[in-house]
Amino acid sequence: MNLLLAEDDAKLGRLLIHKLKNEFHQVDWVKDGESALDYAVSQMYDVVILDWMLPKLTGQEVCAEIRKEGSQVPVLMLTARDSIDDRVLGLDSGADDYVVKPFEFDELFARIRALARRSHNTIQEDVIHVGMIQLNRTAHSLHVQDQQVPLTYKEYQLMDVLITNAGKVLTRDQLIERIWGFDAEVSNNNLDVLVKLTRKKLKDAKADKAIKSVRNVGYQIG
Template sequence: MKLLLAEDEAKLGRLLVHKLKKEFHKVDWVMDGQSALDYAMAEVYDVVILDWMMPELTGEEVCTALRKEGCGVSILMLTARDSVDDRIVGLDSGADDYVVKPFDFNELFARIRALARRSVKTFQEDIIRVGSLELNRTAHSLQVFEEHVLLTYKEYQLLEFLMANAGRVLTREQLIDRIWGFDADVSNNNLDALVKLTRKKLKDAKADKAIQSIRNVGYQIG
């Protein structure tokens, strides 16, 4: 599994990374909330582990932001707060599970495995296929001719919207609104750059479908 760990306590972070890697997991470790949000938006993870109290953004704020962006990754919250009200706040922000510090490492690892299993069952039920492209909407992953293609989160958002509307032309305004939000300070150049990077990945994977430019309108696939 590929995990993102956001923990600002250096000693605990190093210990968790060591133990998780011994469990044969790949781990990216960050020490503040903004970095956690950036990593989770840019990469595809099986489980994201968020400490509640971190610099820049709290775990709750990161979780809320990810869910607002439509990110469906499984999220496990770590916190010293053990009241029922605190647990409710964490779960209502979009977390899937909640572990109170200090915790038993074996229990933590079991909860991570459970979240991953739960995700796998969901992944199998939510797939879009267009030609050789197979997009897993819950895993945020793409396969071309059964080969995995690594996407950033925005590349995934672009392909999901285009594939869900295969054969239909989507305007630049629709795409920018869907990917960045209607009030974002984003230009057509940002969209064109994203399309260019995504096209290259499809071409490198020898996909039988491509993102087509519709002059003065937008893009389509299919």
């Protein structure tokens, strides 16, 4: 699944990113409400996870603005507030569910899966097509026509982020953060090697699309 996490607590955020990626989720992590709103309305996510107490805009305010934009993406609120009034306030702002801190990770993951199953935002549900390339986000696989292309986990992550952002140029920093994670000690050379290996697999499979370099910026699929 493609998830957006808005959490300003750096320690908890890093732990959540680690746990979610171990569950084979693609995660974008932001630390304030304004960034959360920008990401939520400009990209497609299976679930948005919002901390209640975010700087700039609260999770409740972000959720309300997401709904005003007409998005029906499932929203899960993380909150230390467990009174009935606070729960009602969060749900009334448009949240679909909430988890009270501190929480068990197994419960959080189960609620995320449940929200994704109920989602009406089905454009990312199974297969995304870009030319002859088919990305199956449920099976974590990639095909060129009927031929499966064997990818490592990092190669799959690269193709996932490029295909789900087809038509956009992604910077090196964006790709490194989304593939290796926030604060990862990874160089541009690591990314270039990953791109080179993945390009060769697409070429060997005779795909009609390739990973293109954009000078001094990054990469895109096209």
